[in-house]
Amino acid sequence: MKRPATHGVTLADVARMAGVSEITASRVMRDRGPIRAETRDKVLRAVAATGYVRNGLAGSLASARSNLVGVILPSHTNNVFPEVMAGIGQALSRSGYQPVVGVTDYDPATEEALVRSLLAWKPAAMILTGLEHTRETRRMLETASIRVAEIMDIDNRPIDLAIGFSHLEAGRASARHLLARGYRRIGYVGHDLDADLRAAARLKGLVDQLGEAGAPLERRHLTGGASSVQRGRSGLGALLAQHPDCDVVVFSNDDMAVGGVFHAMAEGMDVPGRLGLFGCNGLDIGQALPKPLSTLRANRQRIGEIAVERIVMDDGPETGPAIIDVGFEIVAGATA
Amino acid sequence: MKRPATHGVTLADVARMAGVSEITASRVMRDRGPIRAETRDKVLRAVAATGYVRNGLAGSLASARSNLVGVILPSHTNNVFPEVMAGIGQALSRSGYQPVVGVTDYDPATEEALVRSLLAWKPAAMILTGLEHTRETRRMLETASIRVAEIMDIDNRPIDLAIGFSHLEAGRASARHLLARGYRRIGYVGHDLDADLRAAARLKGLVDQLGEAGAPLERRHLTGGASSVQRGRSGLGALLAQHPDCDVVVFSNDDMAVGGVFHAMAEGMDVPGRLGLFGCNGLDIGQALPKPLSTLRANRQRIGEIAVERIVMDDGPETGPAIIDVGFEIVAGATA
DNA sequence: GGAAGAAATGTCAGCGCTGTCATCTCGGAG
DNA sequence: CTCCGAGATGACAGCGCTGACATTTCTTCC
Structure with missing residues (x-):
């Protein structure tokens, strides 16, 4: 040779x-x-x-272990993931590991392909998003005999370790908050929920709780595509055009909600007097608005950190599938 | 064994x-x-x-090549970089490469350590940010005999390939734009510029051009730490407290500027009547504001894409150090 | 001074794959 | 029929490093 x-x-x-x-x-x-x-x-x-x-290749080959960690996220554009990535990145670098990153665009088949090619690097651990994967993805991860963290969601049984919060419960909590504030004609503006299962779960929680309270969620507008400020802005416009009687609007995401706030501002609408606005995800931007956005927040950076701490730094005994609920909080804000 | x-x-x-x-x-x-x-x-x-x-380790060891690409960015929190990363990630995945990511927090020594450990994976190419590196960093990259892209900045001589725009020139262009609009009492709100050399270069361009035009930039407020919407908001407050006579304020970054817009809104200030606001970087959020932000934009996602296209997909003959200027544009907007 | 153990260093065989250079097969041209 | 070349496949030696297990120095203490 x-x-x-x-x-x-x-x-x-x-x-x-x-x-x-x-x-x-x-x-x-x-x-x-x-x-x-x-x-x-x-x-x-x-x-x-x-x-x-x-030469890390030779070293890792010989020792059958690497300091690489596979990280699979659904999206680059959705603002929550850079935050999660920040948490992961910081925690990893502290402990001398390096992330190899893949993005699925919310497609399970893409995820499967990514898992396959990331496993080729014999990573020390793997972090992926959500609990829904193809059968083959699960198989590969189970046989790989490495630690696996599934982040963001905890509404199902994890392969190894799940870290996040219940999106279903988050939706219900949002509903209770708005009902307690006296809102009854509730609207919803969302992005593409077929792909974003967690946003869909939040909506389901919202719908269920509102239904139970006798204030069914009938006013909805779904835009296609990923969530964004622009889509939130136009989405609220579209919703109100069809259902001008909404007294509050829930958004699938904070960036959508910020867009909603901007629409209301541009229209000179009184918020929350004439119309309440409620987000989800507690992005910084929402809190810097002239009136801080009412929203539901989970500490995403912390989710990333915990994932790393638990699966790469922790050498403790394997204890079987575990779930860590980091919870969430309603941020009262000033818009709903 | x-x-x-x-x-x-x-x-x-x-x-x-x-x-x-x-x-x-x-x-x-x-x-x-x-x-x-x-x-x-x-x-x-x-x-x-x-x-x-x-087993990619064994394969890459044997063939002395991997499909890993090292990517080094300064920050996770600065919104600019997730965008660049998106461009890089998309272009890479299209061509079957995978990014190994490191974050320097704007520290050259950290960058050097990262380069060293990323090179251990025998990456096919390396993408880093800016043109300023330690001597040892340059040495390692030069001897590694792989393609190297330095992104964002072009105001210096690259190791191999630079892709970005001139921040110095961007600062000057901002100045000319504001002067042309009739502004004379110009203020500046910035974040930590010791670390963010590109923001510092923009400021220098701004100062130079304003100085030449006889409208020196004397009204300034620098907040410590990374740029953020919150800091922009408080920063504008602080600047105006000290220099209430500003007729326009330039921000080091769009997220800072958005914060400024929020401050003005909260204070009920007439923008741009009483006070003009000018950002830099053209983040989406700025354009979704009720009044789109006046700013200076470069296509950052495209920078990432081009970097990848040129250094991993292009097998053309090595042509020595090259510079690709993607340029920038003044976005007139409605705030300055 | 020598035994016993700790400290420091070395030998060797791979890790799992791929580049190089054969080897072998087979159909068609001459 | 034989020869040739393209099409398929294989043998083998490493890539550069590290784990397991020696082996060779010190120290230390009686």
Whole structure:
């Protein structure tokens, strides 16, 4: 197997230069086992002199473990995921792990393909979003014998560990809050819920609770596509055109809700006097509005952090599938 | 070297089951070389039966190439970077590559450590932000003999390929725009510019151009920390408390500017009548405001896409350091 | 001074895959 | 019939590192 001897400085080169065996150099690099200070110095000098960069592929292959962690998120555009990613990224870097990232665009088949190719890197752990996966995805994750965290949702049985909150319950809580405030003619503006199962679960909770309270949710407008400020703005316009009698509108997401607030502002509508607006997800932006958005918030960054802490830093005994409910809170705000 | 024979199905197992040699199975997996349809089927059946998952570590080690791409960004919280990441992620997944991500928090030493550990994975290419790196970072990237894209900035000489726009020029263009609109008592609200060199460059361009026009930028308020809507809101308050005579305020970033808009709204200030507001970066949110934000926009998602297209998909001849200026545009908006 | 154990280092065989260079098969041209 | 070349497939040696298990130094203490 000939290949042009590239600049590739190997551990062997370093060891030779330092006058030690390869394994000793390896131990110095990894801070493993007892090494005489003098020996360590020799090796480190050789490393500096050669500009050696360790080959993680070879190392991980030999030791059958890597410091890579697979992270699969549904979307780049939905603002909640950068936040989750921030939590994950920070916690990982603290512990010397590195994320390999994939995005599914809410498609289970894409997710399956991603899981397959991420598993190829023998990651130390895997973080994915939600609890719904294809049968094959579950199979692969179960046989991989690595820790798996499923984040955001806890309304089902996880493969290993679920971290998040109940979206169904979140929907119900929103409903109770609005009912308590006296709203009865409730409207809903949502994005594409076929894909976003968690937003759909929140809606279901909302619908159920409102139905039980005798104020069924009949005024709805669904826009296609991903959630965005723009769609929230136009969506509220469309909803009100059809159902001008709404006294409050719930949005599938905070960015949608912010759009709603902007629509109301542009129309000079009195919020919450004439119309209440209620979001979901507690994005920063909503809280910086002139009137802070009434919404439902979960600490997403924390979800990412906990996921990492539990599956990569925790060496504790495996205890079977576990669920961590980080809960959520109603942010009263000033718009509903 | 004994290790419990885990569930690890290897290519050898697949090959044995299919009754072919390992290398043939390998070729089937990689779609390489001529394979009889019948043989391919046998192998694929064996793969399905065993649930084989390829080991990318071994494969990449043997072939000295991986489909990993290192991506280093300064921040998770600054909204600009999720957008860039979206562009990168989409373009990469289209071409079967996977990003390994690191975040520097605007610290060159952290960046150096990240480059070192990302290079360990023998990535096919590396994408980093900005043109300022430590000497050692540059050395490593130069010797790695892989393609390197430095994104966002083009105001300096790149290692291999730079994609972005001139922030200095962007600052000057903002100044010219505001001067043309008749503004003279110009204020500035910014975040931590020691870390964010590009925001600092925009400010420098702004200051230079205003100085040349005889309307020096003396009214400034810098908040510490990263840019955010909240800081923009409080920052504008602080600036106006000290310099109530501003007729327009430039923000270091769009999220800061949106905060400024909210402050003005909450105070019932007439925008742009009493006070103009000008952002930078053209985030979606700014355009969804009741009055679209006047700002300066570059297509960040496109920057990510171009970076990927040029360094991982393009096999063309190396042509030495190159610069791609994606430019920017002044978005007139309705706030300045 | 020597035994005993701790400290430091080394030997060796792979990890699971792929590049290189054969080898083998088979149909058609001469 | 033989020869040739394209089409298929295989043997083999590593990629660069690390785990397991020696082996070789010190120390220490009686």
